[in-house]
Amino acid sequence: MGGVAPFATQAIDRTDHELSQFDKQVDALVNLLNHPSRRLMRTDELRNAIESLPADIYDDLAYYEKWIQAVANVMVEKDVIGEEELVLKLAELKQADEEA
Numbered sequence: 001m002g003g004v005a006p007f008a009t010q011a012i013d014r015t016d017h018e019l020s021q022f023d024k025q026v027d028a029l030v031n032l033l034n035h036p037s038r039r040l041m042r043t044d045e046l047r048n049a050i051e052s053l054p055a056d057i058y059d060d061l062a063y064y065e066k067w068i069q070a071v072a073n074v075m076v077e078k079d080v081i082g083e084e085e086l087v088l089k090l091a092e093l094k095q096a097d098e099e100a
Helices: 021-034 043-051 055-060 063-077 083-099
Strands: none
Touching: 021 043, 021 063, 043 063, 063 083
């Protein structure tokens, strides 16, 4: 979104911040998928998937939320996981989280 108004005039926050557990898990997942022993996803595929997110979704997601959405899109696109399987697993995880 670089160069797109109003973002082009906003200063970038370069301060360090504490990563959440979610952030660390997403980063670890991306590293595992990108590891030479697997090569299920390359860095350029992740970047392309992030940049391909619709603007309204892109704007609403935090940094690592963009990553996980992009990972899901690439894994479905590459048929590593089926879309239905992914939806069912997410529903299962959501239910488990609500019960906890």
